[in-house]
Amino acid sequence: MLNEQQKMSYHRDGCLVLEACFSGTEMDRLKAAAAKIVDDFDPNSSRSVFSTQDQSLSRDDYFLSSGDKVRCFFEEDAFDDKSELKQDKSLSINKIGHALHVLDPVFAAFSHSAKIKEIVQALGTRQPQIHQSMYIFKQPKIGGVIRWHQDATYFYTTPISVITLWFAVEDATIQNGCIQVKKGGGETPLKEQFTRDKNDNTALRVLENTPWPQDEEALPLEVKKGSLIVFNGLLPHFSAPNISDTSRHAYTLHITCASSAYAKENWLQAAPSKL
Numbered sequence: 001m002l003n004e005q006q007k008m009s010y011h012r013d014g015c016l017v018l019e020a021c022f023s024g025t026e027m028d029r030l031k032a033a034a035a036k037i038v039d040d041f042d043p044n045s046s047r048s049v050f051s052t053q054d055q056s057l058s059r060d061d062y063f064l065s066s067g068d069k070v071r072c073f074f075e076e077d078a079f080d081d082k083s084e085l086k087q088d089k090s091l092s093i094n095k096i097g098h099a100l101h102v103l104d105p106v107f108a109a110f111s112h113s114a115k116i117k118e119i120v121q122a123l124g125t126r127q128p129q130i131h132q133s134m135y136i137f138k139q140p141k142i143g144g145v146i147r148w149h150q151d152a153t154y155f156y157t158t159p160i161s162v163i164t165l166w167f168a169v170e171d172a173t174i175q176n177g178c179i180q181v182k183k184g185g186g187e188t189p190l191k192e193q194f195t196r197d198k199n200d201n202t203a204l205r206v207l208e209n210t211p212w213p214q215d216e217e218a219l220p221l222e223v224k225k226g227s228l229i230v231f232n233g234l235l236p237h238f239s240a241p242n243i244s245d246t247s248r249h250a251y252t253l254h255i256t257c258a259s260s261a262y263a264k265e266n267w268l269q270a271a272p273s274k275l
Contacts, residue, residue: 001115002122010123014186014235017221018119021228026110027169030251033106034135034169037096041072043089064200067132067270070103072096077142086142093137094144101133101253102273111253116165117275120255123230125163127258129272131155135169136250138177143242148212152233153192153204154267157260160190162233168223169249177242179229180218185236195265202267212236 010016062071078085078092085092101111110116111133120128132155137143155162172178182188191208213236221229231237242248255275256262262272 001118007122010186010230010232012186013184014188015181015221015229015231016123017223018228018230019224020226022167022226024226027167027225029106030110030135030167031169031249033104034096034137034249034251035090037070037104037135038072038090038093041089041093043085043092061200064196064202064267066098067268068099068102070096070100071098075137075139075142076144091139092142094139095137096135098132098134098268099270100135100251101130107133107135107251110251112273112275116253119228119230120163120165120275123163125161125255125257128163128255128275129258130253130255130275131162131262131270131272132254132268134252136248136252138239138242138248138250140176140242140245140247143177143248145241146239148236148238149192150188150190150234150236151231151254152190154194155233155254155256156190156193156263156266157256158263159260160233161257161260163255164231164233165253165255166229166231167251168225168227168229169251170247171225172221172223172227172248172250173244173246174220174222174240175242175244176246176248177239177244178220178222178248179237179239180215180220181231182213182236183217183219185213186232186234188234188236190234191236193265194267196267197265215240
């Protein structure tokens, strides 16, 4: 499916954009499945917020025990000063995670497709296994910033093998907070490692003190609905807040190679799903 130029581009840059890789119908099916999960979600059952700016907000028990479950997490700005939602719950959820690829039949069928396996293997992951899935909403006006980071921070293996698949369920633009990457950053040394001990204490360990890139130096990856962005675990990337009137839905998979050693200190220890 991938030609040699695409493979070379991925290994050179740490990132590959595949335009119109999936149909609009496939993306609509994922969007409808996510909407049903949110519709069934009782917003009074949890006030868990996801944030990459304040690590403490997103590292509560609700989050740490979600590796083998399907759970909804709110945007930071979803609540008023009385802890009431400012708007409908469908416009307040930051993401759904982290076992959609196992527990939801629509997401499971899509995630384990032969097409996805072929792409991942063509890029060098010979024994792919899915560790995590997320449906990300990037809500209009309140879709929060995702700080500069590398995905190997959260999925540390020896050797590093994590690969991220980011599916554009809706158009992603600079206005609604598309992914932005470090140009040619696919071989950047790993800067941080997020760890969890047996008592569920978490820490973000600094491994390398080189500063993150400046936001204005980043390469925005504006893509249309149905496109796929693939990047390796060392590529620094971030997304700005969504201050537009348009959401930016996306579905993501984090995949490692079964032949690499998955760190026992990683926050997510749910059994991986063979692709």
